[in-house]
Amino acid sequence: MKEAQLARLAARVLEASGIAPGDAQDAARILVTGDLMGHATHGVLRLESYCERLRSGAMDAKARVTVEDAAPAIARVDGANALGPVVGMRGLREAMARAKAHGVGLALARNSNHFGAIAPYCLIAAQEGFASMIGTNASTTIAPTGGAETRLGNNPIGFGVPRPGGRPVILDMAMSVVARGKIRAALQRGESIPQTWATDRHGKPTTDPKAALDGFLLPFGGYKGYGLALIVDLLAGVLSGAAYLEHVNSWLDDPEKPGNLGHFFLAIDTRVLGPADWLAQRMADFDAIVHGTPRADPAVAVRLPGEIELDRLEHHRREGVVVEPALIARLEALAA
């Protein structure tokens, strides 16, 4: 399916749930870009759970997102329990507007919900000339290093650096070694998992996918990933005025309650740092140095972060993206 067609369908689904047309287009853009970058779990697949929560009143289709200045370059965004990507696009625009005025801008959002993948936001910022750092907290799936119960979310963080006239560098990563979906897939195939992926419910590393699904995800890089997950929550949750750690409500455990997730959006206007040519030349050289690295394995390329996702995006923009027909049918029904 072509991007524009999928985006129209997504927007129609959201409008049918009571979202205003402009907001529906914003949210559709984030989700469809997620699909095109290959993050199907953060794409239009999410529309079904979004609509369910809008219907039940757990999210508010008519919420009015409000913004106040904490300082000239800091916006506080009250998501008022609106759809996450609507709050997300508002936060991103506020951060970019402040960066345009002051060089750097920060938006801190509270009372929000799941806002999709981070890479699409970083891509939009990069296309407008902004370097970005964006993060969100999430309901708890990770135990602190040395802990035997989950206390923090798989709080993803993303960074983008623009390359004028070319491809940005985009790093979008969650804090676990792998997503839970990979452990479920191993269970379905009857395979064991590496013991770096997860612990059992007592906090002991396990190779048994079933025990792992009853336990907790392990952060990447041990205490470093754990520390980074906490920092994301301090910025996205504590400083924003949102929920944090175990205060973040889970869709699965308590579907009727607002999540009160928090996000942060930092934008840096790279155009004030030097002419576009200057940055384009430096980014091209950076790219050439990394790609010129001799390979450890001739069959495996050395890549920049985001390269695979941007390859997929270009391919899918050209060729269209394959979305499961059953999902399309369900979305058409929701849009009707």
Add this chain to the structure above:
Amino acid sequence: MKEAQLARLAARVLEASGIAPGDAQDAARILVTGDLMGHATHGVLRLESYCERLRSGAMDAKARVTVEDAAPAIARVDGANALGPVVGMRGLREAMARAKAHGVGLALARNSNHFGAIAPYCLIAAQEGFASMIGTNASTTIAPTGGAETRLGNNPIGFGVPRPGGRPVILDMAMSVVARGKIRAALQRGESIPQTWATDRHGKPTTDPKAALDGFLLPFGGYKGYGLALIVDLLAGVLSGAAYLEHVNSWLDDPEKPGNLGHFFLAIDTRVLGPADWLAQRMADFDAIVHGTPRADPAVAVRLPGEIELDRLEHHRREGVVVEPALIARLEALAA
């Protein structure tokens, strides 16, 4: 030795090398705080190589660090090949001053040198009410994921979040699984190393410490740590106008050449986000939740990032810090 005494000695060493008294005190503060936090490799031990480079002219004791506004909230700092911690303290102050005026402030420094550990800068920022993100690039020790030659540094990044009236949370981490010193120590003890630590010179993971010292450090968390190391270099090196990747000169390989390292300093004024009580209460709750996590192993505590370093700092401020007498003697000789 008491903190004040060690700081006076460090400042005298630097003044004897031609550094102005105020700058010498700034640099001494960063190095001595590093020692007190337990980062002896980033403490007064560094004074010997700093002095050697000041003497040879590879760093400039009389350099005039200059600052220009790229935008109201962004300072560009030209380190002019001054001592790294002098550039570092200037960058930090510029970022904090801009954050005070605009809410958030950024300083991008070029033409700098090794600036000590990052945690002391984050601590100073936190004590003045600023959340911070600070990073630097470094000469190459890490190969890109899939690469068989070093192309990037072990670019550390640090974050600090203040807790009014209490201890901040400080995360200061380099990008490798372990420092090279740990591999050298294994070699000296005749032990093998985990194969997650380093590769041989062909880019293949190895358990042989000798092969590892001829090879490259592996980033923590695989491609996630690799990606983060690149992002630090894009912010600290590319956007600042400094050297980046293999352009960063190594002290070891080319001791006479300026390093042209780059740093970034981001400060967020937390006082504009809410009253001190509000943040103090949230940080106390955050602390209580993390520390209240049941332990996987009853003998191993669950900790917040920076806790061990801040424990050591308090202990050493009370009791004094042990510095090798031979080092003190060499520093006294340099100061004379």
